[in-house]
Amino acid sequence: MSKNLSENICEEAAFERVYKKYSDDVHNFLYYKYGSEYNPRDKAQEAFIKLWDNCKQVTFAKAKSFLFTVANNLMLNEIKHQKVVLNYQKNKPTHYTNETPEFIMEQEQYLEKYKNVLASLKEEQRVAFLLNKVEGKKHSEIADMLGVTQKVVEYRIYAAFNILKKELENFKIK
Numbered sequence: 001m002s003k004n005l006s007e008n009i010c011e012e013a014a015f016e017r018v019y020k021k022y023s024d025d026v027h028n029f030l031y032y033k034y035g036s037e038y039n040p041r042d043k044a045q046e047a048f049i050k051l052w053d054n055c056k057q058v059t060f061a062k063a064k065s066f067l068f069t070v071a072n073n074l075m076l077n078e079i080k081h082q083k084v085v086l087n088y089q090k091n092k093p094t095h096y097t098n099e100t101p102e103f104i105m106e107q108e109q110y111l112e113k114y115k116n117v118l119a120s121l122k123e124e125q126r127v128a129f130l131l132n133k134v135e136g137k138k139h140s141e142i143a144d145m146l147g148v149t150q151k152v153v154e155y156r157i158y159a160a161f162n163i164l165k166k167e168l169e170n171f172k173i174k
Contacts, residue, residue: 009063010055018063019048025145026071032130033123038078047071068145110168117167121160128153129160 007014026047030040047070051058058066099107118126128146131137132153139157143150 007060008055009051009058009060014060015052015055018051018060018067022064022067023048026067028131028135029068029127029145030071030075032127032134033072034075034079038075040075043071043074043078046074114164114168117164120167121163122156125156125160125163128156129164132157 009015009018023044027040027044030038030043034040047067050070051063051067054066118130121129124146128142131142131145132139137145139150139153143153146153
């Protein structure tokens, strides 16, 4: 089946193709940009619901842009809402393991430092780095998702990697 750019998103087959093609990308974009606290999977699903509700106004060619914009806005609205609630959600469950307390402490400290360094990166660097190194997206795919050139994506990943390498001891990535 060829992709017709004017194809009607309201048709179930066309919507299904859009969903299969972009659902993971929308989720991962939200996850890397905002973290898991704000339920990126739910927001991605809500974006697809909004696409379905507005299928007559959105062309097949504009579906990707619509989804990313709506998902990002949903996440921003959720963050605004959660600012009040976050203080009450910091209870961690107790974990029991066979590792020594020293090992667990070192692991937690390294993970915390890694998260802090990631958080200190510019948003553009963090998003590009995580999409490439964690998700395994190609530079061209990331450039398309973010609406920048491939060279810009390469620079952002390189800059993020250098900062991580500088700030974290023994930091290596495959």
